[in-house]
Amino acid sequence: MSASQLPSGNGPLACIEKDLQAVEELLDRQAASEVPVASDVCRHVHRAGGKRLRPTLLILTARALGCRDDSPLWAAAAVEMIHAATLLHDDVVDGATKRRGTETAAAIWGPTAAIMSGDILLARSLAILVERSLSEVLHRLAGTATTMCRAELMQSLHRGRLDVDLDTYLEVIRGKTADFLAACCESGAIVAERPDLQPAAARYGLNLGIAFQITDDLLDYFGDPLVTGKPVGADLRERKPTIPLILALGSAPPEEADRLESLSSLGPKLTAAQFAEVQSILIRMGIPERVSGLADHYANQAVRELTAFPDTPETAALVAIAADLAHRRA
């Protein structure tokens, strides 16, 4: 079992297994305490949520840096609730009816329930942090929630545009994914009361997040649907310019660039055969290797940020996660 597939009985995450179970209980309790529809929506999104990457990063960082009390558990529940809120709102925005094979809350209970339950999760998560006197964590997480929305807006402005360059792409994924992982790790350092290691923790999370999103975007072109639980080609059909296409358009000979541009302009009308043609052009250009190489670069950079961390099982788990994420298949 890989480090990114939780829960893990004996992998590198065994050291925080009880903590992760406690977070599940907090999430269950939160969902159970809601009004009827919100309760169902929260339970659904918590269950469909999957990997618990954000609570894991927060708890590992806090424990690696010597924190022994319960404060990371509340902060970890809060980050998962914020993550759930963004999933709920993103699914409404994208009109998505499925996420990783499971029907979305927006599809089951409608957009009102999804938007309002997302708002409840966002507001409750921040309230929990005040209740636990975790103001500094609250501030960092409110900041990352804002950053994610801004990046989502930027990305929606880029939809259908093929002139997005690598720097702009990296800026969007920093905001959309990586800053949140940075905030989780930084929050771990905050609850551990290690301000000296906050910057390193944040940089670990940021680089990990970039590697994570680059890999995600590569899997959208070349993943195995049976493993990822979602069909390939969704980004291209939604006309989202992501790294495989951006790198290809930036270095393709004129004829192939023209062909890629005309195929990607088809949007939702792109057939399976046409997508296979896109894949074969990209493979011929060595795009999968280049994208993987970039993900590796950021994952390695993430690991290097941990040199100042004490030598603990939790630090080892953070290293394992970085090594694993860049090579994940789902």
Next chain:
Amino acid sequence: MSASQLPSGNGPLACIEKDLQAVEELLDRQAASEVPVASDVCRHVHRAGGKRLRPTLLILTARALGCRDDSPLWAAAAVEMIHAATLLHDDVVDGATKRRGTETAAAIWGPTAAIMSGDILLARSLAILVERSLSEVLHRLAGTATTMCRAELMQSLHRGRLDVDLDTYLEVIRGKTADFLAACCESGAIVAERPDLQPAAARYGLNLGIAFQITDDLLDYFGDPLVTGKPVGADLRERKPTIPLILALGSAPPEEADRLESLSSLGPKLTAAQFAEVQSILIRMGIPERVSGLADHYANQAVRELTAFPDTPETAALVAIAADLAHRRA
């Protein structure tokens, strides 16, 4: 000019005119600091927002209770931002293209921009409160944001149901409107460091909010569209059970109750002539007077809660607002 129509040069709000101008500047600055689309959306919703009832209540309460520093201004900007966030999300949920004669942000910039900008406003408002060390205010406002969403969900469950009774209706409007006004007044008492008067401030806001929403729901049946800026009959056409219909169904003779039920089941298909028939049944039953009487009852209750407040121009303005809101025509 009535107390509820701001800005006012010489009315009861003259005592906080500079404060309200400062809040406008904070809101302008917040909107200006946003990314492109969010900036436009925030500016639009701040401008269309109108009466600034929530900042007004917060500042009046704080000043009435002796607070002289700038802290209520930040809290006031935060409550207006939360209000703006709820308007943005409600307009997406309701599919509304106009609000009080102005096009909604969702109609102009689309649902993505409206949902994400609402999230940004919610997260930023709470972050501002941490930055200003107003944790207790933050906690109260995060609570009211949650309460509003829960009430919106409850209301959406009631849509199309005619068996909603007065108590359930009051519970929904407490959550949807009144608790937020209570939170604003309570926050004023918090920044004024008068915990002894927090409960009275909250009860003033709660009763005021109930009076406010009851009047709003009455105007939806009997308001003058030229004054309110919105057509009558929207709630009935959206099959939202509100107080005029609830009181009428609760006391109509069987024949008229049947007629009201069949007319209200028409939803969006209800014609102007049919709505006029509903109006005339309600008038014959004395519903407008009964609803006004109930609004007066809550407004008077609000004023009674102010007896423990010091005798200041700001307290007088709070009294004037309560007297005015129950009799407003827009």
